[in-house]
Amino acid sequence: MSGLTIRGLTVTFDGFVAVGGVDLDIPDGDVRFIIGPNGAGKTTLIDAVTGLARAGGSVTFDGQELLGRKVHRIARMGVGRTFQTATVFEELTVLQNLDIAAGWARGPLTLLRTRRAVPPEVEKALETVRLTAVRDSPAGTLAHGQKQWLEIGMLLVQNARLFLLDEPVAGMSHEERDATGELLGLLSADHTIVVIEHDMDFLRRFARTVTVMHAGKVLSEGTVAQVQADPRVQEVYLGHAVGEAV
Amino acid sequence: MRRPLIGFGLAAVALFGVAPLVLGDFRLNLLAKYLCLAIVAVGIGLAWGRGGMLTLGQGVFFGLGGYAMAMHLKLADAGPGELPDFMQLYGQLDELPWWWRPFANPVFAMAATVLLPMLVALLLGLLIFRRRVRGAYFAILSQALCAAFAIFLIGQQGTTGGTNGLTDIRGFFGYDLNDPLNRRTVYFIIAASLLAVLALTWQLIRSRYGELLVAVRDGEERVRFLGYDPANVKLVAYVAAAGMAGLAGALFVPAVGIISPALIGVVPSIEFVIGVAVGGRASLVGPALGAVAVAWAKTALSERAPSAWTYFEGLLFILPIVFLPGGLASLARLRPSWRRRQARIPAEATP
Numbered sequence: 001m002s003g004l005t006i007r008g009l010t011v012t013f014d015g016f017v018a019v020g021g022v023d024l025d026i027p028d029g030d031v032r033f034i035i036g037p038n039g040a041g042k043t044t045l046i047d048a049v050t051g052l053a054r055a056g057g058s059v060t061f062d063g064q065e066l067l068g069r070k071v072h073r074i075a076r077m078g079v080g081r082t083f084q085t086a087t088v089f090e091e092l093t094v095l096q097n098l099d100i101a102a103g104w105a106r107g108p109l110t111l112l113r114t115r116r117a118v119p120p121e122v123e124k125a126l127e128t129v130r131l132t133a134v135r136d137s138p139a140g141t142l143a144h145g146q147k148q149w150l151e152i153g154m155l156l157v158q159n160a161r162l163f164l165l166d167e168p169v170a171g172m173s174h175e176e177r178d179a180t181g182e183l184l185g186l187l188s189a190d191h192t193i194v195v196i197e198h199d200m201d202f203l204r205r206f207a208r209t210v211t212v213m214h215a216g217k218v219l220s221e222g223t224v225a226q227v228q229a230d231p232r233v234q235e236v237y238l239g240h241a242v243g244e245a246v
Numbered sequence: 247m248r249r250p251l252i253g254f255g256l257a258a259v260a261l262f263g264v265a266p267l268v269l270g271d272f273r274l275n276l277l278a279k280y281l282c283l284a285i286v287a288v289g290i291g292l293a294w295g296r297g298g299m300l301t302l303g304q305g306v307f308f309g310l311g312g313y314a315m316a317m318h319l320k321l322a323d324a325g326p327g328e329l330p331d332f333m334q335l336y337g338q339l340d341e342l343p344w345w346w347r348p349f350a351n352p353v354f355a356m357a358a359t360v361l362l363p364m365l366v367a368l369l370l371g372l373l374i375f376r377r378r379v380r381g382a383y384f385a386i387l388s389q390a391l392c393a394a395f396a397i398f399l400i401g402q403q404g405t406t407g408g409t410n411g412l413t414d415i416r417g418f419f420g421y422d423l424n425d426p427l428n429r430r431t432v433y434f435i436i437a438a439s440l441l442a443v444l445a446l447t448w449q450l451i452r453s454r455y456g457e458l459l460v461a462v463r464d465g466e467e468r469v470r471f472l473g474y475d476p477a478n479v480k481l482v483a484y485v486a487a488a489g490m491a492g493l494a495g496a497l498f499v500p501a502v503g504i505i506s507p508a509l510i511g512v513v514p515s516i517e518f519v520i521g522v523a524v525g526g527r528a529s530l531v532g533p534a535l536g537a538v539a540v541a542w543a544k545t546a547l548s549e550r551a552p553s554a555w556t557y558f559e560g561l562l563f564i565l566p567i568v569f570l571p572g573g574l575a576s577l578a579r580l581r582p583s584w585r586r587r588q589a590r591i592p593a594e595a596t597p
Contacts, residue, residue, distance in 0.1 A: 050471065070475075071471060072470045072471075072472075072474055072475050075470065075471050075472060075473040076473040080471070081471055087465055087468050089460065089464050089465055089468070090464065091464060092457060096457045096461075097461075099454065099457070100457060100458055100461050100469070100472065103454065103458070104472060104473030104474050105473075110454065111454050111455040111458065112449070112450070112453050112454075112455055113453055113454065114449075114452050114453050115454055115457075154472065158472055158473065
């Protein structure tokens, strides 16, 4: 079974059920958007898949169980994620950030030596995420959108096959959103992408499939048109008056 | 690439050329002692400045190195088959304790001065970093270990010399330490060791590992998601710093002629860190220069006003941390930009 398969996933914090029995199938090459009101459990779902939150149930990626493994082991299996607030190493340059992301498999001798040339995969990622020009700038000086792209570039060189992106276009300008959307389209050729997003316009343009979560459960699933036509989705969104507004 | 080499050249000229010419035997010997503290400081700069681990207990590793060296020198002073003087004095022992015996071998003792602290750091680090102890908790833990070690040594009067420590060390691998020429040689060995430690740390800092260490310092959780175990990354810097502290402790013994719990306890451990904070913890030479400067200030001030030093020391710790987090090393970096701003102001004033 390839792709990401989630069965009966539950996450509880001190008795509060953040995710309560989620089943989800994300096939290889999908661009899946996960939407839902605040507190629906979207980020917690990603936390559970990446090993940050303890969870019950089962999560397999390419047939291998992820739950119970440590964060860095899951990352090594090809599962990469970004965060709502871009977290890059601000004092290091863009190149250094990418080089570190590309390097977990390096041996001690390579680590103790100085980087002599830019690794080809880093070079390629710099071009893909359009950061070649600012390669030697500290990551802390990048614009907000560029930081998110750098994170996506880090996933690329990390050899992640599954990208879990937590609100990648929040706070971005229209141009940046378009560029990010195009980037996702480009990446989907050989990666599986899961995006948590509140931006409905962005979703309509770039999602292939959509999962709507509500109160820790999957409410609806399908194409953008199917989900939009689902009366339960309309009820949840109208009831909470979010979605379009954000 | 060229600037660090020039820096090394200048440091070598200062340490090997200028200092022995300018300073008398007494002052040169003091400088030798300061340079030992500088070696500890370089390690703290790596662990704290680059790795974010505030090691308030480097005295443990300094002490392990120091005692390993002193044990060998005491045995050598006593001669084959004889007990060190203090053991005869207290009269509790008929023969050498088993754990003293290997230190009679000079090669074992020299290796132990560096490897023993590194081994202890490795075991401690595995426990501490795997359990994700960090920040203030790490600092408190390392200081508590240091206090425990000093108390342990004090309790073992018969075998470690207790509060007195191992004193009155007269020879250094067959050379008489009362001979000024030999003391001078000890100074040169220490200076060369400092340069070697600086070179090693320089390579560590600019290597890929050095970049990774900064990444762990600034985003320990983040690097996990890149497939690294930050515990291992921190462990390398912690163990390297322990090795440097051990080496410094070992060299301290022939330079000063004594090692005792008072020299390796909580207070000296904090003093190591003060020098690093003053000099600039994240830079390469900052910690070394800071350590020498603080130690020199301590001597100079204590000679004139012994009671004032403690207050001054407290200020030295607080002021850089509050007002100059980058230490004196950051001033060197500030100045060019300040000059540039000075140059720009007139140009902007005339449109």
